[in-house]
Amino acid sequence: MLDGYVTPPTTEDLWHRRLAAFNAKRFTPGLPGPGWEDDIHDQCQTQIEEGRWLEEFRAKVAPRAAEAPRDPAGFVAWFEELDRSGPGQGDPLFPYLAEQATMDDMRWFLTQEVAGEAGFEDLTAVTQVRLPQRPKLELARNYWDEMGRGNPKGMHGPMLEVLARALRLEPHVETTVWESLALANTMAGLACSRRYAFHSVGAMGVIEQTAPGRSAQVARGLKRLGVRAGDRHYFDLHAILDIKHSAAWNAEAAFPLVEWRPELAPALAEGALMRLECGAACFRRYRKELAIPG
Numbered sequence: 541m542l543d544g545y546v547t548p549p550t551t552e553d554l555w556h557r558r559l560a561a562f563n564a565k566r567f568t569p570g571l572p573g574p575g576w577e578d579d580i581h582d583q584c585q586t587q588i589e590e591g592r593w594l595e596e597f598r599a600k601v602a603p604r605a606a607e608a609p610r611d612p613a614g615f616v617a618w619f620e621e622l623d624r625s626g627p628g629q630g631d632p633l634f635p636y637l638a639e640q641a642t643m644d645d646m647r648w649f650l651t652q653e654v655a656g657e658a659g660f661e662d663l664t665a666v667t668q669v670r671l672p673q674r675p676k677l678e679l680a681r682n683y684w685d686e687m688g689r690g691n692p693k694g695m696h697g698p699m700l701e702v703l704a705r706a707l708r709l710e711p712h713v714e715t716t717v718w719e720s721l722a723l724a725n726t727m728a729g730l731a732c733s734r735r736y737a738f739h740s741v742g743a744m745g746v747i748e749q750t751a752p753g754r755s756a757q758v759a760r761g762l763k764r765l766g767v768r769a770g771d772r773h774y775f776d777l778h779a780i781l782d783i784k785h786s787a788a789w790n791a792e793a794a795f796p797l798v799e800w801r802p803e804l805a806p807a808l809a810e811g812a813l814m815r816l817e818c819g820a821a822c823f824r825r826y827r828k829e830l831a832i833p834g
């Protein structure tokens with residue numbers, strides 16, 4: 541197992557670290573300063589490179605996405621099936637985490653996950669801009685749950701930080717495998733460009749749909765390793781709440797969008813498949829680093 545990520549950086553490492561730094565800046569509130577024109581020039585260049593990378597990635601999933609039905613009920617059934625047959629589903633990493641992982645394994649896994657966390661609440665907020673009413677309302681309800689319905693203790697992001705603090709995790713971009721950075725970079729790239737707004741809806745919907753199974757197994761592993769209930773609440777919560785979130789997202793965001801404009805079906809499907817491919821790549825890499833047979 542890697543104790544830190546110490547091998548020389550690959551092309552993928554360098555690209556995703558650069559993109560992670562770009563996204564950190566993209567989302568961080570700031571102030572006007574003298575270099576703002578140069579900043580915009582730099583951002584333009586990086587956004588073009590990001591767009592080329594996303595288009596290359598999109599082309600890889602497009603053939604499967606094209607199979608998604610364009611009637612809303614058929615589309616949702618196809619989308620739900622991804623839970624069983626989508627890329628990375630049923631990966632042996634999760635039974636291992638539930639039943640066999642050592643505390644060192646679990647800490648390494650969670651460090652990667654925390655470093656690659658894209659911030660679901662902000663992705664929702666950015667994606668919902670100018671969507672039609674029904675999907676907009678669903679994203680608003682989901683956002684409000686992410687925000688603990690106004691209660692700081694119920695906010696999901698800080699809940700993950702509680703676990704990270706309890707386990708003394710130290711997530712850093714430099715010690716994060718590129719597959720995990722690529723996942724966050726994909727989610728940010730889809731959410732931040734209006735041309736991928738519907739891809740973002742698909743990608744976020746498939747997170748809701750596939751998170752409960754994985755969260756339940758991570759929660760089991762944390763309990764087995766003696767992590768206190770209060771510290772592992774993030775995973776216990778998502779094992780249950782995301783079942784409801786997923787049903788609502790499919791019924792109130794995916795269904796009405798495809799009903800409104802059937803040509804959105806492949807966009808939602810591509811977004812979902814891109815997100816699942818990112819997850820699958822992470823699981824493969826994590827298993828390799830943790831020497832788990834696959």
Ligand SMILES: [Fe+2]
Binds near residue numbers: 660686696778
């Ligand atoms: Fe959440």
Ligand SMILES: [Fe+2]
Binds near residue numbers: 748781782785
């Ligand atoms: Fe959720």
